[in-house]
Structures are given as C-alpha cells and as structure tokens.
Amino acid sequence: MSVEDGRTSATLDAVALAAGVSRATASRVLTGSPRVSESARDRVLRAAASLSYVPNGAARMLVTRRSDAVAFVVCEQEERFFSDPFFATVLKGVHRVVAASRRQLLFAVVAGEADREQLVRYAAGGHLDAAMFLSAHGGETAPARLRERGVPVVLAGRPPSGVGEDLPHVDTDNVDGGRLATQHLLDRGCRRLGLVTGPPDMASSQDRLAGWRRALDDGAGRGQEDARGTPAEVTALVAEGDYTTAGGHRATAELLARMPDLDGVFASNDLMAVGALTLLRERGLRVPEDVAVVGYDDIPLATAVQPALTTVRQPLEELGREMATMVVTALDGGVPASRGRALLPARLVVRDSA
Amino acid sequence: MSVEDGRTSATLDAVALAAGVSRATASRVLTGSPRVSESARDRVLRAAASLSYVPNGAARMLVTRRSDAVAFVVCEQEERFFSDPFFATVLKGVHRVVAASRRQLLFAVVAGEADREQLVRYAAGGHLDAAMFLSAHGGETAPARLRERGVPVVLAGRPPSGVGEDLPHVDTDNVDGGRLATQHLLDRGCRRLGLVTGPPDMASSQDRLAGWRRALDDGAGRGQEDARGTPAEVTALVAEGDYTTAGGHRATAELLARMPDLDGVFASNDLMAVGALTLLRERGLRVPEDVAVVGYDDIPLATAVQPALTTVRQPLEELGREMATMVVTALDGGVPASRGRALLPARLVVRDSA
C-alpha cells in the first residue's frame, strides 16, 4: 500500500518509471491509445493506481487545448435562481448528459458586472470547453463574447435582443404555450381578461405575450362565444410582472384596479399565478368561479396550492438534455455548435384554477 | 479597433511584441509587479487591451500551481438541492466573499459515485484551489480525499462520522437550536411530544436530536410544569424523517399512530414541519390548539404557510461568508485551512404554529 505525499502528487514520469516504460507509453495507456502491448498497459495501470496518479490538468489543458469541463451559467441573483424550480429541472437534464460524456459539469452564477467579467476571463482562459446559458436577459453580453473567443455556447430560450440573435439555442414553444393558456380562458367563457407578463427583457415573456395576442386576435377574427354560445366582446389588459410571487400579487392588484370585473388572468409563470391567487383571495374573489387563473411552468407548487393551478407545462428536463447534447456533440464531433434550434412543445395542464 | 481572430487568442508574446518589450516585462505588467517603468506599463496595458488579451489559464496554472477557482460542492440530488432554500442562502454568503477575492466560484453537484470520482479527479488535477462542501452525508469520502491531495477543504456543518472528524468546518449550533425548539414546546405546556428527525446520517439531524434530548432531560431534572403551573409528566417519541415534506407527513402520521394524544411536534426542518401541518389538517387537528408545531431553518415558506411556522433560524448567509473567508484566508495567507470551527448561534422565531 502506497502512501500519499499530500503535497506533491505523482507525475506521469513517476508512473512511467514505476512501470518501467517511457512517458510516452504511459501516456498512451492513460489516454486509452490502442497501440500498446497488454503487458505494458497492465504495468502502467498498476503503477498509476498504486501512486494514485491523476494527470495534471494544467499540463493536459495546455497541450490538448481542452479542459473537459463545461459550464451551466445562470445570469440571475442567487435567490431567483433557487426559488424557481425551472433551473433545477433543466439542470437535471443537462447533468445526465454531461456526466455521461465524462466531463466536469460546472455551475456558475453571474449576478453582476464583476461576475460577468470574471466568467468571461475564466472561459477565455480555456477553462471551459463550452457554456450553456440560462435565463439570459436582454443586453446580456457574455454568450456572444464567449463565442467570439471560440467557446461554443448554447442558450436556453430564444436570445433576447442584444444578446446575439443567431446564437445556438433550444427553446420551448412559448408562443404556442401563451396561446393555449389564453385560449383556455376564452374557451371557458372568460371575457374580461388580464395578462401578467414576465420581465419585458426576457424572450419567454415576450413570446408568451405574443401567444396571448395571437389567441385574442384569432378570437376576434372568428367572433368569441361565451359559455352559452352567445358571442361576446372580449376586453384584455396587460400588467407587467417579474416572475416573482410578489410581482404577480402586485400586477394582479393593478389589473383589478383597472378592470374590477376581471374574470380571467393568465400569469406568465406559476410563481406569479400563486401571487394572483393570494391577491384574489384577499379581495374575496373566488377562483375559478369569479376569476379563472392560468399559470405557466407547472412547478411542484402548482399542485400544492388551493385551487390547484391550471398551467402550461414545458418539457424542461428534455430542454436540458437537448442543450447538453448539442454541446457534447459539438465537442466530440468537432462540429461547431452551430445554429441548432430545437423547439420543444408546450402543453396545457387543466386543473382547478381555470 | 482590433479584430478578434475567434480561433486563436492572443498570447503574451503577441502582447510583448505589440508593446515593444520582452515577454518578461509584459508578464510583469500583467501580474502587477512593481518593478516596471511607467512607459512600459502603459504600452503593455494598451497592447493587451487592443488584443483583448486574456492569459491562457492552463499555462498559468502550470507554473503558478493555482487555478484561482474555488468550488462550492453539494452532495445531493438536484431536486433536493434546489428545493431547499438552505443552499441558496449559504451560497449567497459564499459568493460575496469569493467574488471579492477575484476568484471564480464554481459550483458542482455530486449526485452519485460517478460524479464523486469525476470531481475528485478534477480537483486533484489542480483545477480547484479549494472546495467548500455542503450537506455532507455520513460516509461521504470526497472532502477527505481532496484534503489528502492537498486541496484545502471546509465543510458546512460538523463532519458526520466517516467523513473526517478533524476536517475544518463551520457550523451553526444545532444542539442549542434543537433545545430551544423543544423547550418552547414544553414552555407552552405541551406534554406529549413528538420529534421528527432528519436523515440519521447527517450531523444536523443528530445534533438537533441531541438538543431535543437535552431539553427533555433538563425538564425532567427540574420537573416540568404545565400552563397552569401544575407539574406534569412528559412523554416523548421520535420518528425518522428525511428533510422532505413528504417525509414529514409520513413521520407525523407515525407519531400520531403511536401517540394519538400528541400535543407538540418538533420537526427538524421546515419542509417536514409543513408536511406535519398538512397531515394534522387532514386529521382534523388544529394547530396550535390541538398540536403545536415547531420547525427549523426559517425558510420563506415558513411565513407563507397557515399557520405561520414557529421555527429556529440559523445565520446561513453568515455561515457562507465564514466558510468562504476561511478558504480565501488560507489561500491568500498560505495558511493551511486548518481547524477552524466557528459555531454560529441559532435562535427561536415564534410565530403562530407553536
């Protein structure tokens, strides 16, 4: 049994020496090259194990130009980031694929300008073979800057303006999701509708809003009918939210102030829908009898809340898998992670709130 | 305005050449060495900026034996990890300190054996200057293995058995927290008490259990008195939970089955307390009138739930800051991150559930 030094770890030379071969042969064995004799391989492996040999990452990076590490970058404050299960689910999908490719998955949060510079420097320094970006807001420069430096990048979600329109990305169909949610409200007879948007600089917000508009336009085109088959005019209002429960609460209050006979709310995510539920309860309004509420994301909380939320589900784990697959494929195949544009379907999950 | 190549980034040679100095001088400027003339410094800086120079991380690591990156490692499944706000808060504290030290904070999840091996290899390869471990379960080998390889390590929480008793760590006073929670139940007159523990292999569970025992023993010693000042016998039962809402639900059911006249529950974390609340409501028991409930952690959900949870608050952000400070200090000072053992106070937050 060998003893670890604790300070200086074994080098390839040491392994080669112990195995009685040259560095080159030792290296071949350890990198899995086929052109090695059985006996040499065996001796090297044994020596490496006995010395607890681990290759020096710096030396390896320097010559291979790879780090075998990829990052999952979230451009948000820690709070947001953790309070939204969105990230956890996508990360899970990513994790599976990256782990299977035997790379180190690293996880970084960019909560401000200093973080951004640090990350770009880190990546430009060669520490990251690729980066996946989540929740990029408008004006986020990191993805484009990394790509300029030759680091493959994939975004979750359509790049917002100013981020790099042609950046590879994978998205769920937020336009269709927004349309489904809105149409559901119309279908159940709601005619005084309110939308609570997400942050206006995020693509998902914009797209869900576009879907809302599309549903309303479609309806206007062919004439809405209420539950009794009677056509009725539709009134629609929009209030700005921010994807937080508090924001949903506030925005719904605004909606109600501007339209007291509100009968349907589409909140652009579940957290805000929960905020809406809370406010409506405070105002003595019943859900869905007085006001129907539809959320988005189908987070675990959606079923825990009273009434259970009708919402739109996105295949988030699949989104993560897809992103990671694009990255890994690009890395393994040498194919530049060019314009992939998977668009994953969203679907309505009807529960009690609408 | 210079144009980026996009494939090959500028090297120090290129910068030196453009500045009309030697590599050595350029290096001195960029590493902030004092022994450089004003004019040389100026030219080098200008050249570096115009070339968008970023030092090659591999080359730098190779010679400095540092990566300027530290990791925050969570040994949990993604779900757990994100669903528990514990991590977010600690991370926030860590982030502040690490960012201020101009190092890259990396974040890794170890969800299984493959991940563990990958991480150890990554760290042993020199990619990590230090690692902070969260939520280490009994038998977790990574921290000790990293330390053996010369990577400074700090744990959040007392090391559970088999993890390395003498590993540096910073903890909150879980024993006292458990005692406070239990004592509060006794003080309000509860005499038929139930404890829902966390996973038995986690130090925090063990310590909160120890605090529970201590409160009960103290009480036994001096004789408990009920709300009317009448001494009464105390009965106490323990059920095993797992820090999840579902686990709290199940464990509380078990408690109730074994002791139908249960009148006080101490759940070792808020998630389980919420599970307890749900079960008690299902059984038609009022909280706190029939059964008082105390949680632990004071997560945001604690105030959102009905009734608002009486719970124990830990200074988690401070815990994060403390861990990161230990790491950064060790790294900057060259002092081995040896036995630090900050013990941060816990305090009771009384709300409606007990």
Added chain:
DNA sequence: CTGTTAGCGCATTCAT
C-alpha cells in the same frame, strides 16, 4: 509496439 523529441504559454529565476 515503443522511446525520443519537441513544444503548449506562462512566471520566474538570473544576468545585465
């Protein structure tokens, strides 16, 4: 199949 050789890009001696 194996050993020898040559850098990868940088920080750091040692001279000057």
Added chain:
DNA sequence: ATGAATGCGCTAACAG
C-alpha cells in the same frame, strides 16, 4: 528596469 533562459507536466509527431 529589462531581456534571455528555464521549466511546469503532458501529448503528439516522429523515428525506430
């Protein structure tokens, strides 16, 4: 204050 030379540990191209 500056330049020339050295080596970190490894992989890969080249001989043999």
